[in-house]
Structure formats: C-alpha cells, structure tokens
Amino acid sequence: MVAMGRETNTVRPRQMVAPAAHTIVTLCLAVLLFSTAPRPVQSQVLTPRATGNERQLPPDYFGYNGANFLGEVAWDDSALIRALVPLKPALLRYPGGTESNYWNWKVGWFVTGFPMPNYLRQLKPRSVRLENFQASIRATGAVPVYVLNLLSSDLETQLGSLREAKGLGLPVKYVELGNEFYIGSADHKSKFPTAAAYAQEANRWTAAIKKEFPEAKVASVAAPPKRVRDRRWLGWNADLLSTLQGGDALTLHHYYGTGLSDPYRRSQRSRSLRYSATEIASILGTPFVAWNELRTEGIGSLPVGREIWITEYNLFDRSQPLAGTWVHGLGVTVTTLLFIDEPRITHVLCHTLLGNALFASIFSNERGFLVPTDFTRAAAPPQSVPLALTATGSALKLVGAALAGKTLGQKLDFPGAPTIRAGRGAGYPSLLGWSFGDGRNRQAIVVNLASSTQQITTAAVIPQGSFEQVSGDPLTLVSSPASLRKTSGGIAKNLALPPYSITRFSS
Incomplete structure (x- = not known):
C-alpha cells in the first residue's frame, strides 16, 4: 500500500531487501498538475462495457x-x-x-x-x-x-x-x-x-x-x-x-x-x-x-x-x-x-x-x-x-x-470510475481495459491507476475462467520476482482491483 507522510505528504516505497534520443514529451508540473483520484466507496461495483468498434489485430x-x-x-x-x-x-x-x-x-x-x-x-x-x-x-x-x-x-x-x-x-x-x-x-x-x-x-x-x-x-x-x-x-x-x-x-x-x-x-x-x-x-x-x-x-x-x-x-x-x-x-x-x-x-x-x-x-x-x-x-x-x-x-x-495470437480487440469503458483530473480540467481514466479474442476464447487486461481498490463485475469482461493480478507500491524498485504482489484464481461475479494493479482475465 502507499503510505502518506503526515507532514511531508510524500509517497514512500516499501522497503526492499537486496537479493544475494528521441522524442520526449516535456510537460512541466506547473502546466500539468493532477489531483489524486477520489476514493470510490468500497461497496460500489462498476460494470464494464464495450465501447467503440472492435478492431482487427495482426496475430x-x-x-x-x-x-x-x-x-x-x-x-x-x-x-x-x-x-x-x-x-x-x-x-x-x-x-x-x-x-x-x-x-x-x-x-x-x-x-x-x-x-x-x-x-x-x-x-x-x-x-x-x-x-x-x-x-x-x-x-x-x-x-x-x-x-x-x-x-x-x-x-x-x-x-x-x-x-x-x-x-x-x-x-x-x-x-x-x-x-x-x-x-x-x-x-x-x-x-x-x-x-x-x-x-x-x-x-x-x-x-x-x-x-x-x-x-x-x-x-x-x-x-x-x-x-x-x-x-x-x-x-x-x-x-x-x-x-x-x-x-x-x-x-x-x-x-x-x-x-x-x-x-x-x-x-x-x-x-x-x-x-x-x-x-x-x-x-x-x-x-x-x-x-x-x-x-x-x-x-x-x-x-x-x-x-x-x-x-x-x-x-x-x-x-x-x-x-x-x-x-x-x-x-x-x-x-x-x-x-x-x-x-x-x-x-x-x-x-x-x-x-x-x-x-x-x-x-x-x-x-x-x-x-x-x-x-x-x-x-x-x-x-x-x-x-x-x-x-x-x-x-x-x-x-x-x-x-498472444489474438486477432480482435475491443476497448472497455468503466462508467462511474473516478477520473484523474488535470489542473486545466482535462481528465484521464483511472481504469483502462481491453478485451482480445480469436474466435475461440478471450483474454482481457484491466489496469487500475487509482490509489484505492476498485471493484468491477466480471460478466462483461470474461464471465468464466481465471485471472492473474500484479500490484505494488508505485515507487517500489522491482528487482526480483518477490518485489510485487501477485494473486490469481477463478473468476467470481465481482473482482477487486487493488491500487496500482494490472489484471489479466482468461476464458
């Protein structure tokens, strides 16, 4: 979890134990200031939906x-x-x-x-x-x-x-x-x-x-x-x-x-x-x-x-x-x-x-x-x-x-999910997702960029199958397989997405 310092308001990574020329978008913080996403009510369950046209993907x-x-x-x-x-x-x-x-x-x-x-x-x-x-x-x-x-x-x-x-x-x-x-x-x-x-x-x-x-x-x-x-x-x-x-x-x-x-x-x-x-x-x-x-x-x-x-x-x-x-x-x-x-x-x-x-x-x-x-x-x-x-x-x-091997991509939307707000009023979604298929089975990726857990219904993503999930403190230096939290299991009706996490769904 992210720990907030009471006086300095800084985010600190969890302690890690040491194991045995181009185009740059230059964005000044004075121009682009984000507020933290509002914490959703824990009982709120978001229902994903497909948005836009399904696109063809080369395998x-x-x-x-x-x-x-x-x-x-x-x-x-x-x-x-x-x-x-x-x-x-x-x-x-x-x-x-x-x-x-x-x-x-x-x-x-x-x-x-x-x-x-x-x-x-x-x-x-x-x-x-x-x-x-x-x-x-x-x-x-x-x-x-x-x-x-x-x-x-x-x-x-x-x-x-x-x-x-x-x-x-x-x-x-x-x-x-x-x-x-x-x-x-x-x-x-x-x-x-x-x-x-x-x-x-x-x-x-x-x-x-x-x-x-x-x-x-x-x-x-x-x-x-x-x-x-x-x-x-x-x-x-x-x-x-x-x-x-x-x-x-x-x-x-x-x-x-x-x-x-x-x-x-x-x-x-x-x-x-x-x-x-x-x-x-x-x-x-x-x-x-x-x-x-x-x-x-x-x-x-x-x-x-x-x-x-x-x-x-x-x-x-x-x-x-x-x-x-x-x-x-x-x-x-x-x-x-x-x-x-x-x-x-x-x-x-x-x-x-x-x-x-x-x-x-x-x-x-x-x-x-x-x-x-x-x-x-x-x-x-x-x-x-x-x-x-x-x-x-x-x-x-x-x-x-x-x-891997998928030839169709469908973007997912998450109505009700909090938005990361920019100082000028622009916003970016705290949840980002895509579903992929090949005519036989489907996979999906959902990323939670918020500092709090968000819950979603799984029926519109992958109704049956399994999931694997990786999450961690945003400032953790990932040095080994033990640096991040990893969970997996069968897909239930609802699934909690931890802060700063990536979840893969498999049918």
Whole structure:
C-alpha cells in the first residue's frame, strides 16, 4: 500500500531487501498538475462495457526491440530463453536500434573503418549472429523484424543477409530501412543530407527487397513529433513523403517523460524516491498526454494507406530516478494499450528486451539499477536478479499473454470510475481495459491507476475462467520476482482491483 507522510505528504516505497534520443514529451508540473483520484466507496461495483468498434489485430502485433545483446547474455543462452518465453513476444527486432546502422551481419558485430558513436566503439567485440538469434525465434515462435544497415553497408550485402536469414528457416516478413535517420548526427547528414535523399535510397532498396522477397513488408523511417528547434527533424516527414514511393509502412519511435521537469537533463547524480501523491498521479497521466500528441501531431500528419509500426517506445527521463519502479511499468502498460486504439498501428515493439532498469524488460545482470551516469539514479538501490523481469517486463508479461495470437480487440469503458483530473480540467481514466479474442476464447487486461481498490463485475469482461493480478507500491524498485504482489484464481461475479494493479482475465 502507499503510505502518506503526515507532514511531508510524500509517497514512500516499501522497503526492499537486496537479493544475494528521441522524442520526449516535456510537460512541466506547473502546466500539468493532477489531483489524486477520489476514493470510490468500497461497496460500489462498476460494470464494464464495450465501447467503440472492435478492431482487427495482426496475430503478431506485440513484441520487443532486441537491442543490447552486446554483453554477457546471448540470444541462444538457455537461461535467457527461459525468461523470454513467458513474455510471449510475437515480434523480436534484430539487430536492434542504433547499432543496426553500423552492423556487419556476416560477423555478428560492428563494421570496421567507419566512424561510430563512442559507446559502441568501446564495447568488447563478440559474435551476435543470426544463428544465435534463431534460437530465441524458435523458442518463442516470434517473427523477426530486421533492421537493415543503410548507413555503413550496401544493398547487395544486406540482401545477402536476408538470404542468410531465409536459409536458416527464419521468415523474411518485416524489414525496416535503417534507424532514426531524422537525428542530425554527422554520419546521418553525410549519408543522407535530406529526407528526400533517404527516400530515394529507400525506394531503390524497397524495390529490390520486394523483387526477391515478395512476401516481405518494408518500412521507411518517419520522425515522431519533437518540440525542439531541429530543422532536419521537424521537416523530415514532409521531405520524406514528397519523394517516397512504394513500401508498406512507416516506423515511429515514441518516448515520453515524467512531466515533472526537463527530461533531457540529469537533475543530480542520485536522489531518494520521494514523490507526493499529486506527482504520482501526474506521472501516470503523462502517457495519455504523450499519446494524444503522437496521434494528432505525428500519426495524424502521415498519409493514409501505409501501416504505422511503433518499433521503439518507453519512458525516457534523465531528471527523475524512476527507471525500474512500478510506476514505470504501469506507464509503459498504459502506453501499450493506448496504441491499440489506433487501427493504423499494426505492430508495436517495446524498447528494449534486455539490459538495465532504464528500458529493459529482462535484467542482464545484478547491476540493473546502475543506469548510465547521464541519468539520475535512485539512491541506494537494491541489486537486481540477473535475467529476472524488470518492472516493465513484469507488467508487459500480462499484456503479451493476453495478446498472444489474438486477432480482435475491443476497448472497455468503466462508467462511474473516478477520473484523474488535470489542473486545466482535462481528465484521464483511472481504469483502462481491453478485451482480445480469436474466435475461440478471450483474454482481457484491466489496469487500475487509482490509489484505492476498485471493484468491477466480471460478466462483461470474461464471465468464466481465471485471472492473474500484479500490484505494488508505485515507487517500489522491482528487482526480483518477490518485489510485487501477485494473486490469481477463478473468476467470481465481482473482482477487486487493488491500487496500482494490472489484471489479466482468461476464458
């Protein structure tokens, strides 16, 4: 439970025992102040209802970006696979994000003789080949999303890599043409001075890929909305679309801040996890604000007729030490569910599968809360359990299980549920839910963002079956399987949803 300090009005996490570049929505707390949701009467039982039209979902809608497989954990590590399979990813992205622009597929490491970011050049070389990746694909049944190297390789070499994948029995179904070229780094500008220059090359690559792999869908890089004075970034989409021909999709990356301060600047080296109830409510509101901006200013400006793939998304905030807290996991879950409301979005991949608490869903080692020094760290964090699920992984595990193989999505509404109110009068629901089906059985996810328990009738969600539920204090640093409260059982007429909880229903 959340404990309120009488004098300081701060929320404190429960004590934990230590086990053995992108688009950021910058929202100042002065502009976005939330009050805590009113506590519902405990005897009040809410009745969910379906709202809006049921949407079609690809069976391979949800997955993970496979960046960060550059250290001690490999794709074919049996311990990793044991942790990965329960997440039920339908998609896995290879070789990842930024590293894709410098990747030598033949050797499974970076190209030589080409300028790269310092953090990549400093890594100890190892081999991360398609053969390694194949083990995780086979174990999960996921579909690969390949990110080709348009920056430091050439078309024929990259076609050869796709041929190699096909020869290994890996499907060539989804292909991205590079990563984040709208960012104005020197090498991006040298290769593609303008978005039109990139589009011309994308046209050539798309035609060649389609000729050899006619079943493949090909996506080009689009830029998400960004509130900075960056002419390349801001003008990227218009310039791109004036020249781009063919292709099936556009990729977008979606990162959002906490709304408490400038997310680009580290506030201090480390700080305690002490936040007021109002700040917790504000943090949980930012995914809604960020989504509204992406949908109206980003997706809304793109032409109809191409799919939208969200191939990276997560919380990004250098100023607050909230990476790996349960409120982080809740926010990423909300973002995942909000995407489903846009039928043009056909695939979403959370950034990233493996690493530390900053973005990962699985810890790569025991130093999971020692985030990079340009981010504010939580003071005195616990050790993380290697290959345990992070807060994000613990939350998205339920979402992945609910979405697995489902082809229909139905949004749920909760009349009478309290609203988290913004200072300007806008509101965000304290309960968020979706039901998923495949013509045979159904699953559902319901998230309670309120600081109090809410009860719902289950007949309109899943009338018979079982449920599993994960909840916790919002400021808990999720370091091990014991960090969160987990319950499960058969579905009764009514079900209590604890504060800050995610519940999965299964028929």
